Amino acid sequence: MRDPYDVLGVSRTADEAEIKRAYRRLAKKLHPDANANDPKAQDKFAELNTAHEILEDKTKRGQFDRGEIDAEGKPRAPEFSGFGGGRRAGPGGFNGFDGDTIFESFSFGPEGARRNARRGGGGGSGGPGGSSFDDLGDMFGFGRQRRGAGGGSTPPIGADMEISLPVTFEEATQGASKRVGLPNGKQIDIKIAAGTREGHRMRLKGQGEPSAMGGAPGDAFVTISYAPHATFEREGDDLRQTVDVSLPDSVLGTKVRVPTLSGTVELNIPAWTSGGRVFRLRGKGLPNATGGHGDMLVRINIVLPKAKDSELEALMQKLRSTAL
Structure with missing residues (x-):
């Protein structure tokens, strides 16, 4: 998988706002629904989401920058001193794991899958606090082909x-x-x-x-x-929609029924509301990173009667004359 910074097209010094803007722009461009004829659309979108998951999380971003995890968010194997790095406890004694074994676990929530490094200090075949052959195999990627009880090898696992x-x-x-x-x-x-x-x-x-x-x-x-929505337009975690209001109602004031993700609500339109005015319904948007929801932004569109009204035209003429 490519470097997360390259996937999002940002520099390594990019701040959170730059990363967020880059993700939104690319998510709209690479969304599978917008690239139905591209057989690799899902792969590209998944790669974008994985890159964003790493760079939006300060902890994961730091781990990636330090080389502790790879571009998929998986822990990198530690280096042995005999293979270009690592450290020894003494002459001839390897102590590259500080007596612990690293495991990989997953947790799930609104933010997506999280990989967590967990350390366990049980005694393996290497002695108290040591690492067994199976533990080392898991860390270096050949754990799925560990030696079986009969001395053979387990067949490799299929692709993800x-x-x-x-x-x-x-x-x-x-x-x-x-x-x-x-x-x-x-x-x-x-x-x-x-x-x-x-x-x-x-x-x-x-x-x-x-x-x-x-x-x-x-x-x-x-x-x-x-998926695209027929009524709401997404803007980050906020949603936008336009509601039609008649000219008399915009002048005199009224109440209109407005659809939201959790059902219809009643919105109060004050007297003398101009076209284009936006009302904010807090917490009626999409789930956000804090566990809450964004807002619903309702824009007022003033509509005239379908049939011509001579009295209304006369009133408008009068108002125009007064204004002059």
């Missing part, structure tokens, strides 16, 4: 696969169950938790490509994307 799953704004906000069709023909129901954001990445263990040599299948990773 990436899938983009479009959801509506309502489904992301309120939660839903979605059926996903995998490239291998399987149909799987996935639960979308309420408050799920675009870019959330889920791991389906054992649902990837089968092994060509009879081993276990790989994993499938599902990345959430937002």
Whole structure:
């Protein structure tokens, strides 16, 4: 996978605002729904989301800059002193892991899949606090081909696969169950938790490509994307819509029913409201990074009667004369 900075097209000194702007611009350009004829659209979008996940998180970004994790967010293998680095406890004694074993785990939430480095200090085959052959194999990528009880080797695991799953704004906000069709023909129901954001990445263990040599299948990773909406226009975590108001109502004031992701609400339009005025409904937008929601921005559009009204025209003439 490419360097996250190259994927987003930003420099290594880019601040959070630059990274956010670059992600929004590219997400709109690379979204699978906007590139239906590109067979690699899902892969490009998944790569963008992974890069953004690393660079938007200060901890992960620091780990990547220091070379502790790779472009996929996976921990890099530590170096042995005999292979170009590492440290020794004494003459001939390797102590590159400080007596601990590094494992990789995942946690899931509205922000997507998180990889967490966890250390365990149990005694392995190397003695108290030491690392067993199996632990070392996991860290260096050959753990899936560990030596079996009979002295043989386990067949290699199949390849992982990436899938983009479009959801509506309502489904992301309120939660839903979605059926996903995998490239291998399987149909799987996935639960979308309420408050799920675009870019959330889920791991389906054992649902990837089968092994060509009879081993276990790989994993499938599902990345959430937002489907276009017929009424609302997205602007970050905020949503925009336009509501028509008649000329008399804009002058005298009225109440209008406005759709939101959680149902219709009543919006009070004060007297003498001009066309183009924007009202803000707080917390009625998309899930945001703080666990809350963005806002709904409602723009007023004044509409005239469909049929000509001579009395209205006479009144407008009078108002024009007065203004002059």
